[in-house]
Amino acid sequence: MANEKINNGTGFEPFIVGYLCNWCSYAGADLAGTSRFEYKPNIRVIKVPCSGRVEVLHVLKPLFDGADGVLVSGCHPGDCHYSTGNYYARRRFTVLKEILKAVGMESNRFQMSWVSASEGRKWADVVDEVVEKIKALGPNRMFKDEEQKE
Incomplete structure (x- = not known):
């Protein structure tokens, strides 16, 4: 999955996994x-029913497998199709940042955004901003030494 690093000949280009809420962010990306709208091609999108359904393990697994970053994007707080899903996501991922620090990974490898179905321009801007941050x-060199031993 994460082994397909993007490189256009100009150096490092991050590989980012994106979990997008079906009702808002995925529609905004569409x-x-x-x-x-032009935006960087570094993100691989996974459509989920709600950002609240994305578990901590869904974020950790791609990072531990070598992805350079993970983005979770959902409806704006208060606009969740399932009423409270994005509130659960926000709480869950506040804790995730601490988990990433505890395992020795930069917490900024995880990003979260709120993009509605009508915000295509915002989606493009979010992707470009996240790519630049990552x-x-x-x-992501978290397990690079282990890979070299094999």
């Missing part, structure tokens, strides 16, 4: 595409 951290 709008960005149909509106032909790019500044450099490649």
